Amino acid sequence: MKKLIIFGGKGIGMIAASIARDLGTYEVIGFLNDQIEPGEMIGEFTKFPVLGRSEDCSKFVEKNCYFFIGYVGMKKEKSVFEKITALPIPNDRWADLVHPTAIAPKDFCKIGRGCMIAPLAQLSPDTKISDHCILLGNSFIGHNSFLDIFAHVATNGVVGGTVHVGKAVHIGSNATLREKITIGDFSLIGSGSVVLNDVPEGAIVVGNPARIISK
Numbered sequence: 001m002k003k004l005i006i007f008g009g010k011g012i013g014m015i016a017a018s019i020a021r022d023l024g025t026y027e028v029i030g031f032l033n034d035q036i037e038p039g040e041m042i043g044e045f046t047k048f049p050v051l052g053r054s055e056d057c058s059k060f061v062e063k064n065c066y067f068f069i070g071y072v073g074m075k076k077e078k079s080v081f082e083k084i085t086a087l088p089i090p091n092d093r094w095a096d097l098v099h100p101t102a103i104a105p106k107d108f109c110k111i112g113r114g115c116m117i118a119p120l121a122q123l124s125p126d127t128k129i130s131d132h133c134i135l136l137g138n139s140f141i142g143h144n145s146f147l148d149i150f151a152h153v154a155t156n157g158v159v160g161g162t163v164h165v166g167k168a169v170h171i172g173s174n175a176t177l178r179e180k181i182t183i184g185d186f187s188l189i190g191s192g193s194v195v196l197n198d199v200p201e202g203a204i205v206v207g208n209p210a211r212i213i214s215k
Contacts, residue, residue, distance in 0.1 A: 001024075001025065001027040002027070002066050003027050003029050003065045003066065004020055004027060004065065004066045004067070004095050005028075005031070005032060005060055005065050006031050006032070006069075007070055007071065007087075008031060009031055009033050009036060009042050010042055011070075012071055012072065013031060013070030014042065014070075015116070015136070016097055017043075017048060018046075019116065019119075020097055023097065023098075029065070030049040030050060030051040031048055031049070031050050032051060032052055033050045034053050038050050038051060038052050054087070057088070057089060061088070061089060061090070065093070066093050066094070067089050067093055067095060067114070068094070068095045068097060068114060068116065069114060072134065077187075077188065078168065080150075080168070081149075081150050081167060081168040081186070091113055094114030094131070095114065096114065096115060097115070098111070098116075099121075102117040102121045103120075103123065104123045105124075105125050108126060109124075109126065109128065110127075111129045112132070112133065113131045113132075114131050116135070118134075118135060118136045118137045118139075121135040121137060121153075122139070122141070124143040124144075126143050126144045127142075127145050127146070128145075128146045130147055131149050131150075133149070133153075134151075135152075136152075136153065136173075137155050139153040139158070139159075140157070142158075142162070142179065145159050145161060145162060147159075147165045148164075148166050148167040148168075148185070150167055150168045151166070151167065151170075151171075152169070152170045152171065153165075154171060154175070154191070155173045155174070156173055157171045157172065157173065157176075158177065159177045160178050160179035160180070162180045163180065163182070163183070164181075166185035166186070166187065167185045167186070168186050169183050169184075169187050169188070169189070170187075170188045170189065171183075172189055172190050172192070172193065173191045174191055174192045175189045175190065176194050177189070178194075178195065181196070181197060181198050182199070183199045184198075184199055184202065184203065186202045187200070187201060187204070188205070189205055190204065190207070193206050193208065194209055195210040196209045196210065197210075200215070202215050
């Protein structure tokens with residue numbers, strides 16, 4: 001089995017660990033975390049050790065480990081994006097975590113490296129998902145839509161057809177994006193929002209219909 005190290009901790013990091021175990025392809029050996037001290041354990045029931053900080057990844061590259069980024073930026077999307085794109089990890093060392101119950105039509109969509117598609121998430125035909133994207137449970141991506149690098153769709157999020165989602169965008173739980181709109185880089189869509197129009201770069205939008213509350 002391939003040895004897997006996850007950047008992050010509880011929450012999405014543990015979801016990634018559980019999917020990796022379900023796949024049976026990877027052995028999760030621990031986490032890299034910049035807030036929790038090395039040696040401490042992460043997880044309530046199944047536990048994994050913190051192996052070090054993000055900058056320690058190089059020594060694990062030398063040990064032929066694979067990696068997954070198990071966190072999102074939220075209100076620090078741009079700084080987190082810059083941090084992850086600077087990691088000295090070869091492209092072929094990013095783990096692909098697609099749960100067996102996820103729906104991704106074979107030969108009808110493109111999925112980048114280091115992505116996680118959680119249980120019951122669904123891609124429509126002619127969708128493109130860039131590197132390090134995360135689709136949580138029951139999320140849906142409509143036909144001909146595109147998710148740029150490090151975009152995230154939370155539980156039950158719906159992206160309509162022919163939508164362009166920019167880099168490091170976070171789409172909250174139960175949010176809905178209508179078809180044929182563009183979501184600017186580093187923007188955040190609040191939980192339960194209904195987005196009917198384009199969203200500019202770096203904006204935070206909430207509500208039904210969604211409105212900009214911050215840039």
